[in-house]
Amino acid sequence: MSRSTGHLLRASQRHQGLLITVALGAVVLPFVGLSFCNHPSLDDFLDAVTVRNLGFWQAQHYFYLTQTGRYTTTVLLALLNPLLYGRLEANWWAVAVGFIFGTLFMLRACLSALPGVSPGAAWRLAGILLALWLAYAPGQAEGLYWFTGAYTYITAAWLLLLWLLAFGYYAAARRLGQDHWAGLAALAGLTVAVAGTPEPVAFPFLLALMAGAGLDWWRGRGRVLLLLAGLAAVGSWASFTAPGNFVRMKHMGASFGLIKTLAYSAGTTGYLLMTWVANPVLLALSALLLPAVHRVAQHRDHSVVLHLGRIPTERLVGGLALLLTAASCPAFYASGTGLPLRARTVLHLLFLLGWFGTLLAWCCRRAYVGRPSAVREELANGRLAPLWVGLLLLFFFADYNVQTRASMLGQGRNNVVRAYQQWLGGEAGRYDAELRARYAALAAKAPVVEVRPLRNRPDLLYSFDIAGLQDLEALRLYATYFGAKQVVTQPTAP
Numbered sequence: 001m002s003r004s005t006g007h008l009l010r011a012s013q014r015h016q017g018l019l020i021t022v023a024l025g026a027v028v029l030p031f032v033g034l035s036f037c038n039h040p041s042l043d044d045f046l047d048a049v050t051v052r053n054l055g056f057w058q059a060q061h062y063f064y065l066t067q068t069g070r071y072t073t074t075v076l077l078a079l080l081n082p083l084l085y086g087r088l089e090a091n092w093w094a095v096a097v098g099f100i101f102g103t104l105f106m107l108r109a110c111l112s113a114l115p116g117v118s119p120g121a122a123w124r125l126a127g128i129l130l131a132l133w134l135a136y137a138p139g140q141a142e143g144l145y146w147f148t149g150a151y152t153y154i155t156a157a158w159l160l161l162l163w164l165l166a167f168g169y170y171a172a173a174r175r176l177g178q179d180h181w182a183g184l185a186a187l188a189g190l191t192v193a194v195a196g197t198p199e200p201v202a203f204p205f206l207l208a209l210m211a212g213a214g215l216d217w218w219r220g221r222g223r224v225l226l227l228l229a230g231l232a233a234v235g236s237w238a239s240f241t242a243p244g245n246f247v248r249m250k251h252m253g254a255s256f257g258l259i260k261t262l263a264y265s266a267g268t269t270g271y272l273l274m275t276w277v278a279n280p281v282l283l284a285l286s287a288l289l290l291p292a293v294h295r296v297a298q299h300r301d302h303s304v305v306l307h308l309g310r311i312p313t314e315r316l317v318g319g320l321a322l323l324l325t326a327a328s329c330p331a332f333y334a335s336g337t338g339l340p341l342r343a344r345t346v347l348h349l350l351f352l353l354g355w356f357g358t359l360l361a362w363c364c365r366r367a368y369v370g371r372p373s374a375v376r377e378e379l380a381n382g383r384l385a386p387l388w389v390g391l392l393l394l395f396f397f398a399d400y401n402v403q404t405r406a407s408m409l410g411q412g413r414n415n416v417v418r419a420y421q422q423w424l425g426g427e428a429g430r431y432d433a434e435l436r437a438r439y440a441a442l443a444a445k446a447p448v449v450e451v452r453p454l455r456n457r458p459d460l461l462y463s464f465d466i467a468g469l470q471d472l473e474a475l476r477l478y479a480t481y482f483g484a485k486q487v488v489t490q491p492t493a494p
Contacts, residue, residue, distance in 0.1 A: 017120060024127040028100065030419035031134050034145070034461055035096035037428035039435045040089050042466045042478065043148040048083035049477045069242020071235075072159070072196030073152050080151055083481070090439055092147075099150045103349070104130050106161045113168050114360075115299035121292070128285065129352055135396075135414045136279060137348040139341025141463045149342035149463070156197035157346050160205065161353075163190040170224075172303045184224065191228045195235025199330035200343045201350075202239060204323040206232045211319070245334070252335035265328035268338050269321060276351055280395035281414075286359060288388040293356070297363035308361040309368025316361050320354045415460065422458040430456040442482040449479070451489045467491070 051059045056078050063074040082088045082095065107126035111117055117125070134140070142149045170183035194205050206229075213229035216222065249255065256264065276282070299305050327347055331339045339347070396414065422428045434454050442449050453467040466478055468491045479487040 017124065020124050021127070024124070024131050027131040027135060027416050028127075030416060030423045031100060031140075031144075032097055033423040034419055034428055034458075035100070036093040037423070037432035037458075038092050038096050038145045038461055039432070040083060040092055041146050041148065041463055042469070042474065044081065044083060044146075045089075045481045046474055046477045047077055047148065048081050049481050051078045051081070051084060063244060065243045066247050067244040068248065069239040069245050070152075070196055070198055070202075071239060072193050073156075073198065075196075076151055076155055077148075081147065090436055095147050095150070096145050099144055099154050100130070100134070102158065103133070103154065106158050110161050110165050113165060114296050114304060115302040116296050125289075125292075128289070129349075129356070132282065132285070132352055133349045135416045136276075136281070137345040137415070139345045140415055140460050142340060142342035143345025145461050146342065146463045149340075152198055153201070153342050153346035156194070156201040157349055159190060159194050159197060160201060160350070163187070163194055166190055168304060171307070175303055187228065188231055191231045192235045195232045196239050198343065199240070200327040200339060200347060202232075202236055203330055204326045206236045207326050208319075208323060240330075249334050252337070254336045255334055256332045256336050258333075261329050261332045262325075264332045264338070265325045268328045268332075269325040272324070272344070272347070272351075273321065276348065277355075280398070281392060282352075282355070284388050284392040284395055286355070288385060288392065289356070290359065290363075291385075293360050294363050296360060297367045300367055305364045305367070308357075309364040311361055311365065313358065313362045313365050316358055320358065324351070324354075419460055422460055427456055427458045428461060431458055431461060439482070442479075442484050442487070445484065448486045448488060449482075449484050451487055453490055 050062065054062055059078050060071070060074055063077070064071070068074065078084075082092075104126050107129050108122050111125050112119065112122040114122075134144075137143060143153060144150050166183060166187045170180055170187050173180040173183055191209070195202050209225060209229040209232045213225040216225045297305055297309075300309070324347065327343075328339055331337060331343070397417075431454065434456060438451060451467055454462070454465055457465075466475070466487075467489045469475060469489050475487050475489070479485065
């Protein structure tokens, strides 16, 4: 190794935290930039007008009977939609920024509960997970920049993370003989809340709790998981059997039977896992982070390490694969189609958590059973870090295809490159200008306002538009929001 190379490596090690922070900032920056060109979609306007017209409680009744049984989602809808509190459609940037940094804070809160993780390391690890998700999730237009899609699915992931955090604190308090009743009450409330989120999150959550409760009952342990599983079952029954679900199903495709649902869900899961696990950036980053994960696993007296160390890794992998399969079942059963991109986007975030959680469980298991692994020891010593950094940079800028739909094949560039192109290339700015011009036309109070199709539709921001809509009731509600008398549309260009 030359002297200059050695100096460079030592300098990079001294300033490792700063370099990681700068790199993560460069990944997140274009998504924040795109947020300032973001605008509400049609459902955001319609839901706001519905809640305004009916009021909070009547809106809950209306949604439950005619649209969905996701009671947590509809409560949040009637409280969090910014359009309820003013004409904010032209200042919509805070919505996506809030979801980006809210996810960062939630990840950091969970990581800080791990033993041996300093506050700075927790922030950096949370940033790494956020950057991976932003860069490789398959549908950010629906899953992040569309408010209705984001609050429906991202807040479900937040609630699930809060549940895991609360469960960890409860288990630790009970193990140490401390007062844990307040923690149990919080855990019960979060269980009911998660059960009222979208089915791709709520159904696997219910199955996991039922499996855990069954194991505890078989081993003669406590009844806490049995209580939580019961609460989740009651909440899921209220959500899944709502009349609004069946009203929506009438407007969907033909539903599948049980066998076909399981077959298609298993096939979809296999494809998603093949696509996500084969991401070379994820593999290189996992090898780079393994020394830090290994150090966490050495805290053998910590409750998280103890619990993970008792689980055989192969069973954990199989269980997570089954839960991912279960996440697809409700969509195929109800409509005969796979999960929408907004659901796949949040499932990618949960996949990343499961991936690194499995990596930690593997290290904890090795420490628990006392079996050294030559491969793990070689990866964990950190000597290969320069190799992994080089491969990480190479793979990041390579054209890896992360799309999960045939119609989107060919969009192989990661989302970061595309976000910079759409932000700095001006397409997002032109999209923003078109929508601001539309708002000005709607505010002019003309007897009839004609909404024309958008010429600029950046695929990281645009999901769908009102142009071409033939639903007269939806057009009436849209006009009501802007105070216009009548809105008509032209067909959307292909």
